[in-house]
Amino acid sequence: MKKVAYWNENNEISGLAECFEEGEVNHDQRLGDIMKSGIRDKAQGVLHEMKGKVKEVTGKLTDNSKLEAEGKAEKMAGKAQGKVGEVKRDLGE
Secondary structure (H helix, E strand, O other): OEEEEEEOOOOOEEEEEEEEEOOEEEHHHOOOOOOOHHHHHHHHHHHHHHHHHHHHHHHHHOOOHHHHHHHHHHHHHHHHHHHHHHHHHHHOO
C-alpha cells in the first residue's frame, strides 16, 4: 500500500489517499480529509454565526445600520449552514 495525491474537481490536491494497487485509490480512506462534510459544515456555520454577531454588535455601536444588517444576515446564514451540517451528520456524511 502506498500514498498518492487525491485531486478534487478543481484539479487541486485535496489530500492523500491510500493506493492498494497501481491506479486503484481507496477514496473512503482519504488521509487528507480529516473532517466529514457534516462536521465541517457545522463548524463553518458556527464561525459565520460568530462573525455575524461581531458585525451586528459593531454596527449597533457605530450606528451603522448596513453593517448591522450584514451581521444579522451572516448570522442567519451561519445558522442555516449549521443545520445543514447537522442533517449531513445524522445521515452519516
